[in-house]
Amino acid sequence: xxxxxxxxxxxxxxxxxxxxxxxxxxxxxxxxxxxxxxxxxxxxxxxxxxxxxxxxxxxxxxxxxxxxxxxxxxxxxxxxxxxxxxxxxxxxxxxxxxxxxxxxxxxxxxxxxxxxxxxxxxxxxxxxxxxxxxxxxxxxxxxxxxxxxxxxxxxxxxxxxxxxxxxxxxxxxxxxxxxxxxxxxxxxxxxxxxxxxxxxxxxxxxxxxxxxxxxxxxxxxxxxxxxxxxxxxxxxxxxxxxxxxxxxxxxxxxxxxxxxxxxxxxxxxxxxxxxxxxxxxxxxxxxxxx
Numbered sequence: 001x002x003x004x005x006x007x008x009x010x011x012x013x014x015x016x017x018x019x020x021x022x023x024x025x026x027x028x029x030x031x032x033x034x035x036x037x038x039x040x041x042x043x044x045x046x047x048x049x050x051x052x053x054x055x056x057x058x059x060x061x062x063x064x065x066x067x068x069x070x071x072x073x074x075x076x077x078x079x080x081x082x083x084x085x086x087x088x089x090x091x092x093x094x095x096x097x098x099x100x101x102x103x104x105x106x107x108x109x110x111x112x113x114x115x116x117x118x119x120x121x122x123x124x125x126x127x128x129x130x131x132x133x134x135x136x137x138x139x140x141x142x143x144x145x146x147x148x149x150x151x152x153x154x155x156x157x158x159x160x161x162x163x164x165x166x167x168x169x170x171x172x173x174x175x176x177x178x179x180x181x182x183x184x185x186x187x188x189x190x191x192x193x194x195x196x197x198x199x200x201x202x203x204x205x206x207x208x209x210x211x212x213x214x215x216x217x218x219x220x221x222x223x224x225x226x227x228x229x230x231x232x233x234x235x236x237x238x239x240x241x242x243x244x245x246x247x248x249x250x251x252x253x254x255x256x257x258x259x260x261x262x263x264x265x266x267x268x269x270x271x272x273x274x275x276x277x278x279x280x281x282x283x284x285x286x287x288x289x290x
Contacts, residue, residue: 009033010263011081011162013068013153014088015061016043019168019209022256023085028060029288030260032082037074041065050213068149069121070130071156078160083263085166086150091181093118093141118180120144125151126195146184147191154192157199164200164263167192171207171247171274189271202262203271206255207247221249248274257281 010027014020015036021043027034042063045051066074068088078084119134120143131152133144150167157165169189173182189203210221224247258280262268268280 007031007033008082008264009035009080010083010085010260011035011037011077011157012085012087013037013074014086014168016040016048016063017087018048018211018214019252019255020085020087021048021058022252023087023259024061025055025057026253026256026260026284028057030264032260034060035062035064035077035081037064037066037068037077038088039065039067048213049211068153069132069144071152072130075156075160078156078162081157081160081162083164083166084153084157084162085168085259085263086153087168088149089146089168089185090140090142091177093139093178118143120148120184121152125149126155126191128152142178142180142184146181147188150188151191151195154196154199154201158196162199164202165192165196166202166204166259166263168259169203169205169271171205193270200266200269202259202268204255204259204262204277205271205273206250206277207274208249209252209255210249211252224249248278250274250277254278254281257284260284 008027008030010024010032012020012023012027012034013036015024015034016038020036020038024034024036042054042058043049045054049055062077064074064077066077068074118139118141120141121128121131122134123131125131125148131144131148133139133141135141154165154167167188169185170182173179189201192201192203208217208221208224210217212218255277258272258277261280261284262272265280268276272280
């Protein structure tokens with residue numbers, strides 16, 4: 001009697017974003033069942049890609065609107081999920097953005113942005129059914145989005161029986177960013193590893209992501225690549241100073257392919273650095289050419 005292999009189901013939280021949408025596309029290409037979870041549902045295609053309207057592959061994705069901080073809004077989406085991806089986070093907090101845009105005093109804004117710590121969720125994300133911002137003004141902080149939202153999602157994924165959890169982390173911080181940006185990502189990695197040992201976890205650590213559909217990323221990638229070359233010539237000894245600026249920039253599609261390839265390969269787990277990300281993506285593309 002013939003047997004059939006169950007179709008993989010991938011749930012991507014933040015699937016309507018710049019990288020998340022590409023992860024969905026890569027999974028659809030493998031004929032996986034794919035569901036995206038985000039506040040707004042389907043992407044605003046011109047803002048994340050070269051498409052002015054929904055591309056054909058997107059019709060194979062279930063675009064669900066939900067709040068990642070409240071698992072009750074997406075628990076049903078996690079049913080029968082093979083793997084879950086956290087592809088959400090913030091690069092700049094509101095007070096830092098306020099300084100850059102001139103809407104907030106540089107002194108007060110930068111003092112708050114570069115403070116040693118801020119509150120994440122108002123309750124322990126590992127003991128709560130849902131969390132809320134802990135800052136008195138409701139600010140979305142690194143602690144809340146980079147760390148606590150990932151812990152809430154990991155707990156919900158584990159409870160639903162997901163075997164694999166992929167977290168989009170980062171290669172390093174940057175001199176222009178508060179140290180809390182990378183610290184909260186590393187804290188998320190450590191906590192997920194410690195609290196969910198039965199779930200295979202992957203922590204993708206790319207550097208700067210670029211794509212021609214986002215024109216402003218191209219010159220930034222060129223500058224970052226220059227930093228990568230200089231850092232490489234020193235044997236990586238400038239990483240402490242340059243942060244992600246000393247890591248090789250990667251095309252967003254490449255990272256997306258690596259995420260899906262890593263999920264498919266049960267031998268991949270733990271931190272996945274830039275070189276391994278490239279290796280996984282190249283393996284995926286070679287397979288696709290066969």
